Amino acid sequence: MKPDLKLNFERKLASFKLSVQLSVHAEVLVLFGPSGSGKTQTLNSIAGLVEPDEGEIVFDQTTFSRKTAGQARVSLPARSRRVGYVFQNYALFPHLTALQNIEFPLRKRGEARTRARDLLSKMHLEDLAGRYPHELSGGQQQRVAIARSLAADSRLLLLDEPFSALDSFIRERLHDELRSLQSESDLVVIYVTHNLDDALAVGNRLAIMREGRIEQAGDIETVLDHPANRSVLEILGLPNILGTSVTGHNDSLTTLDWNGLSLHIPHCEASPGTTMTAFISPNEIRIATAGQNHPNRFNGTVIRKQFGRMATRVIVRLENGCEIEVVPASNIPTIGENISVAFPVERIRMLEG
Amino acid sequence: MNWSAVILSLQVTAVATAFLFVFGLALALLLSRYSFPGRTIVETLVNLPLVLPPSVVGYYLLVGLGRGSPIFDRFDIHILFTWQAAAIASTIVGLPLMVQTSRAAIAGIDPNLENAARTLGSTEMELLWRVTFPLARRGILAGLVLGAARSLGEFGATLMIAGNIPGQTQTLPLAIYDAVQNRRYDLANRMVLVMTVISFGVLWWARRLEKNRRFK
Incomplete structure (x- = not known):
C-alpha cells in the first residue's frame, strides 16, 4: 500500500x-x-x-x-x-x-x-x-x-x-x-x-x-x-493582479472599474460596488493591431523588457497608470513604443475581495 | 635533581587530568547543551578558582575534606596530607580552563548536525560519541592540555591541604620553593627550567590544537 x-x-x-x-x-x-x-x-x-x-x-x-x-x-x-x-x-x-x-x-x-x-x-x-x-x-x-x-x-x-x-x-x-x-x-x-x-x-x-x-x-x-x-x-508572485470594483452588468458581460478603465468580464452575479481581484496571465494578453475592435482594448507604452529563457516579457504602462506584463506572441515591441493591448474577456480570472 | 618531586608531580597531574576529562567534559556538556535553573551559578562556581587566591581554595578543601566534614566522617576517607589531596586540589584549579575551552568547542557545533544524527536514528548517547565529541575533539583536547598544565603548576592549594612532605606530597613547585628557602639555587635553577620547558611546550601545543581546526 x-x-x-x-x-x-x-x-x-x-x-x-x-x-x-x-x-x-x-x-x-x-x-x-x-x-x-x-x-x-x-x-x-x-x-x-x-x-x-x-x-x-x-x-x-x-x-x-x-x-x-x-x-x-x-x-x-x-x-x-x-x-x-x-x-x-x-x-x-x-x-x-x-x-x-x-x-x-x-x-x-x-x-x-x-x-x-x-x-x-x-x-x-x-x-x-x-x-x-x-x-x-x-x-x-x-x-x-x-x-x-x-x-x-x-x-x-x-x-x-x-x-x-x-x-x-x-x-x-x-x-x-x-x-x-x-x-x-x-x-x-x-x-x-x-x-x-x-x-x-x-x-x-x-x-x-x-x-x-x-x-x-x-x-x-x-x-x-x-x-x-x-x-x-x-x-x-503572479503578475497582472488587478484591483477592480463592479460597475454594472448587461446580458453577457459584467463591467468593472479598474483604476479608471472599464474592464469587461463574463457575466457574474456580484452587485455593483463589490471589490474584486482580476488577474490574467502575461501569455493571454494580446498586442492589438490598429483598427481591431475589442471590449478590453487599452493603450499604453512599453517601459521595460525582461529577458527570460523561455520568453521575453515586456512591461507596459497603460493609460490609467497601471503596469502590466505581457509575453508577446510574435513581434516584440521596442522600449518607448506606443502599443494597444487586448485582454480576452474569457481569459480574465476573478477572485472576490 | 629532585627526581621524587618530578615523579610525584607527574603522578598528581596524571590523576588530575583523568578527573578533568570526566568531570570537565560532563560540566562542559551540561553548560553548553542544557539550560536549567541555576546554570549561571554553576558556571560561576566552576570559574571561581580562576580568581580566588589558592589559599582560599585550599582552605575550602581543608574544611571539606578534613575532620568534621561529611566525607571524612561518613565515608571514613582520610586523604588530607596525601598526594591524593594534591590531585584533588590540582583538579579544582584546572577545571575552569578545561570547562571553558571544551564548552566553546561544543557550543560551536552546528545544532543541525546533531538534529541530522537524531533523524538518522541515533540516541542522545550515540550522537555524543559519533558526532559531538569527534567534532569538538580538538577543543576538548586543548582544554584538557591547558587544565593539565595548570594542574602541574598548582602550588598554593596543594600546600594548604597536602603539605610539603618530601617524597610524599612535595610536588615540583613546592620543591622549588623549598630549594630557594634553603638557598640551593643550583637545584632551584634546574627545576625551574624543567617547569618552564614543560609548561611552554604544553601551552604551545594547546594553542596549535585550537588554531588548526580541520573542520569549519
Missing part, C-alpha cells in the same frame, strides 16, 4: 501560530511560501525535532505525535520515525567521508557497506566515496545528503530548500533524479522552497503557506489556475 502522511497540528511560534492541516500521498508535495512562513518549522515538527502544542501527525498508520484532549499522548522520538531529512545546509558530518556519512544510519557493518554502495551509485557518487564534505561541490553534497537520508529505508523524505544554493542546470538534473526516486520507491516527499521555478519543476502538488497557515493546497495546475485568494496570488 502506498504510504500517506496526515498533518493536523498547531504550534506557537514567536510571531504567529503554526497551524497545519494537510494530507500528503506518495507524491512530491511542494511547500511554498515566503521566508519565515513556518515551512521549516513544519518539517521539524514532522521529523520530531520540535513538538507540536496540539494535534496529530500520522504517517502510514504510525502515529508520530498526538496531543489531543481525551486521548493518550504520543510522541515518537525523532530517531524512531525513520524520516529522511535533507537540511538546508545539508548537515553532512564534516568529520566523515561521503561513504561514512551514508553509512551513518546503518547498523550492521557488512550490510551497511552494500547498501551505502548501492545508494552511492544510485546518486552517481561512486568516485567520490572517500571525499570529505568540504572536498565536494554543492551539488555533490546535496546528493550525499539525499543518499544518507534514504539509507535507513525512509519512506518519507523532507527537503528544506535543498537546491537553493545550486546552479540552475545542476538543479534541473537533481529535480529529475528526485522525481524518479520518488516514483521508483513510492516515497512521500515534502519539498520546501521559496523559489517558484523549483516548485513548478519538481512538484506534483503545491501547498501555499503564509504566516503559519496553509492558504491553499492542490495540484499545481489547479492552484495556478484557480488561486483560492489574493494572498495566494501574491505569494506565487
Whole structure:
C-alpha cells in the first residue's frame, strides 16, 4: 500500500501560530511560501525535532505525535520515525567521508557497506566515496545528503530548500533524479522552497503557506489556475493582479472599474460596488493591431523588457497608470513604443475581495 | 635533581587530568547543551578558582575534606596530607580552563548536525560519541592540555591541604620553593627550567590544537 502522511497540528511560534492541516500521498508535495512562513518549522515538527502544542501527525498508520484532549499522548522520538531529512545546509558530518556519512544510519557493518554502495551509485557518487564534505561541490553534497537520508529505508523524505544554493542546470538534473526516486520507491516527499521555478519543476502538488497557515493546497495546475485568494496570488508572485470594483452588468458581460478603465468580464452575479481581484496571465494578453475592435482594448507604452529563457516579457504602462506584463506572441515591441493591448474577456480570472 | 618531586608531580597531574576529562567534559556538556535553573551559578562556581587566591581554595578543601566534614566522617576517607589531596586540589584549579575551552568547542557545533544524527536514528548517547565529541575533539583536547598544565603548576592549594612532605606530597613547585628557602639555587635553577620547558611546550601545543581546526 502506498504510504500517506496526515498533518493536523498547531504550534506557537514567536510571531504567529503554526497551524497545519494537510494530507500528503506518495507524491512530491511542494511547500511554498515566503521566508519565515513556518515551512521549516513544519518539517521539524514532522521529523520530531520540535513538538507540536496540539494535534496529530500520522504517517502510514504510525502515529508520530498526538496531543489531543481525551486521548493518550504520543510522541515518537525523532530517531524512531525513520524520516529522511535533507537540511538546508545539508548537515553532512564534516568529520566523515561521503561513504561514512551514508553509512551513518546503518547498523550492521557488512550490510551497511552494500547498501551505502548501492545508494552511492544510485546518486552517481561512486568516485567520490572517500571525499570529505568540504572536498565536494554543492551539488555533490546535496546528493550525499539525499543518499544518507534514504539509507535507513525512509519512506518519507523532507527537503528544506535543498537546491537553493545550486546552479540552475545542476538543479534541473537533481529535480529529475528526485522525481524518479520518488516514483521508483513510492516515497512521500515534502519539498520546501521559496523559489517558484523549483516548485513548478519538481512538484506534483503545491501547498501555499503564509504566516503559519496553509492558504491553499492542490495540484499545481489547479492552484495556478484557480488561486483560492489574493494572498495566494501574491505569494506565487503572479503578475497582472488587478484591483477592480463592479460597475454594472448587461446580458453577457459584467463591467468593472479598474483604476479608471472599464474592464469587461463574463457575466457574474456580484452587485455593483463589490471589490474584486482580476488577474490574467502575461501569455493571454494580446498586442492589438490598429483598427481591431475589442471590449478590453487599452493603450499604453512599453517601459521595460525582461529577458527570460523561455520568453521575453515586456512591461507596459497603460493609460490609467497601471503596469502590466505581457509575453508577446510574435513581434516584440521596442522600449518607448506606443502599443494597444487586448485582454480576452474569457481569459480574465476573478477572485472576490 | 629532585627526581621524587618530578615523579610525584607527574603522578598528581596524571590523576588530575583523568578527573578533568570526566568531570570537565560532563560540566562542559551540561553548560553548553542544557539550560536549567541555576546554570549561571554553576558556571560561576566552576570559574571561581580562576580568581580566588589558592589559599582560599585550599582552605575550602581543608574544611571539606578534613575532620568534621561529611566525607571524612561518613565515608571514613582520610586523604588530607596525601598526594591524593594534591590531585584533588590540582583538579579544582584546572577545571575552569578545561570547562571553558571544551564548552566553546561544543557550543560551536552546528545544532543541525546533531538534529541530522537524531533523524538518522541515533540516541542522545550515540550522537555524543559519533558526532559531538569527534567534532569538538580538538577543543576538548586543548582544554584538557591547558587544565593539565595548570594542574602541574598548582602550588598554593596543594600546600594548604597536602603539605610539603618530601617524597610524599612535595610536588615540583613546592620543591622549588623549598630549594630557594634553603638557598640551593643550583637545584632551584634546574627545576625551574624543567617547569618552564614543560609548561611552554604544553601551552604551545594547546594553542596549535585550537588554531588548526580541520573542520569549519
